[in-house]
Amino acid sequence: MAELEFPNYFLIDLPPEARLDPGMLREALRQIKRNRRQYIHEMSTDDVVKVIARLANNWCDDLFPFRKFTLEEGPKNMGFSLETLRKGLDQFFGRITEESLHNLLSQEFGDSQRLDRPASIPEERLENRMAMAVGPELIGHITAGNLPCPTLMCMIHGLLIGSAQFVKCAQGAGFLPRLFAHSIYEAHNKFGACLELAEWEGGEAHLEDQLFAEANCITAVGRNETLSAIRKRLPEETHFLSHGHRVSFGFISKDMMTRAIASEQATLAADDVAAWDQHGCLSPHVFYIQAEGIVGGEQFAQMLADALDQKERNEPRGNLPASTAANISELRSVHEMRAANTGDIRLWQSEDSTAWTVVFDHEQGFTTSCLNRFVYVREVADLDEVLRTAEMVRNQISTVGLAATKLDASDLVHQLAHWGVTRVCPIGKMQNPPLTWRHDGRPALGNYVRWTDWEM
């Protein structure tokens, strides 16, 4: 087992028997605000980018103690297999480089210096204007328990825009955020001094009230009811960035359904299903196959099953609690009975485990999967049919994995955009958005900041 000593630096480091009280929390929040004024304020964006890029690079290095510890202790703490976790970390941190961070800043602000001083883009210069952007003094992140990456991304965003940050982890979901926070502290203790984390069960109103009173921006991920409950409790002037749960699907047009391309797409689709064991909003629940290609939906389902089987050998799914596994086996049994009796449904499943399941059926519309590598394949006439029959999840779709010819793709994206989809990407990349991704179709950093325009 890796030896890693954590200094008692964050509230989340307190022993479980120590109870966090509102007074302690308030003082901690005020302290990180003071630290921000003292330390972060004076740092240039370039310096911040360098620190983050170096840290991300370290997280890709097998000898980096925090990564080592994550890989050794993560599987039992987070429920993912070692291989899934390793791949997830590589993909997440691999895309964070100085270049990509600068790209992100440029995309969001037109000029990556705008957080440091007034600067201008050509259009502004024509009008003799400049502008600068200022991040919130304190951001409170209310994070969801399903996946660690969105939480880490929020923390990186907060660092980039120079805010003090408090991360409220869902109960039992603080493992990786905590390690990441300590790695930030080690990389740059002044950054660490502007960061605080704690873990508590949702609904601890007396603690949340402190956070809501001190923070001027709250981000939250969760179910719609949770989000609207939070919104109601926030002071009028507090900026609220909410992300409801989203689901995703794949679509493959008939021109891509030649034997060779279909098989390749099935392998890529298996990557998307396996990534983080399908737990993220970006994970596909259904793959729609346009009919009348050389390879049909049922054959594609078979190919996807083969690919998931192969995947299981190299990148096994994590162990599940009995209740979750029972849920999968119960759903399988529903489909198995239908397969045996109605004949218009086929089921492929891992033997002697619930590791993966593919269902090919003739149901219409969208079905939410029970996750953990359980996926539906359906044949459709065209994308119109998908959108018509998936009306129930309209505006709740995050990502569409798309395989279509270049000629068709632009029209399909146009159609998807108008229907409410906020991200389209190649199949195989669904769980791996670029750093510049606009989460839920909103600016990645632009959403946090306040602008000051200067007319000279």
Added chain:
Amino acid sequence: MDTHFRNIIARIFEYIRGEGGSFDGLAKELFALQYERVEPYRRLCDLRHITPKDSRTIPAIPTNAFQEFEITSLPPDDRPNVFHSSGTTSSEPSRHYHNAESLALYEESLSHWFNQHLQPKQRMLALTPPPIQAPHSSLAYMLQSVQFSEPCFTGKAKNDAWIVDIDETLQFLRENRTPITLAGTAFSFVHLCDGIEPLKLPSGSSVMETGGYKGRSRELSKTQLHALITSKLGVPPENIVCEYGMCELSSQAYDTRAGQGGTRRFRFPHWARTRIVSPEDGSEVPLGATGVLEVIDLANVRSVLAVRSCDLAVRHEDGFELLGRTPLTESRGCSLNLA
């Protein structure tokens, strides 16, 4: 007439009464008969390439199959009784069909095991509606059948929901000063206890509670519910017996005998065997581990004897501990709660 079934029903009767026969032999024979006569079950076995001739195990049919398919060997014109699963979900209920012969076996099965855990000679006060108001409730049917004398039913069926008539219940209790057996669902006990001032049932009275809450009352843990029953009705914990049953089965499990006390463990009778299986590979879990409860119930003669429940249970040497239903939605992942 169906001599095959008649013949095996007669031998299962004997087996229940301890008059001979072997569990494995009867189970194998019944499996063969059901494979032949229950079409959706045969198709499931065929899909799994299992036939009674060469199989050592009897495939369990999931309880949800009773919702979508007619899991019965009875022809449509010979199904005078049908029991439905309760529940408040919008999905179809499970349906378990019976005729006169299968009902007779059902009654034999439930009385035999009930008699060993509660007191059939006591007058029963049932918090469920009477069978005439709840004709598809296997629980109401059971309570009607197990006692020597006619029970007093104080539950009412109102638009599919069950409520307890508190006034009628109190009136019965005022008029009846001998020990009674008070039976009902967990939520009906909450309704009753929330609606009355503390009182004391005659000493020696017992309680049989069963089933979950299904959103029909505030939900309490088993310990809290029993404490509430003790404080409101004056029945000591050792006289509270939990029953586990479902419409898809014809036998029940009890977790203690009235008055016995000690560790509670659910046990089915000798004609119904349980397996707690791993949801991953279907193998029996080791002692102390959690798995899905499967029951092979010889009294399930006209449906399918091997049933896989939706309940998680912990396997113990002397029975099982019920953890309850497997959740139907995934909570850890990013998923939508679609209505």
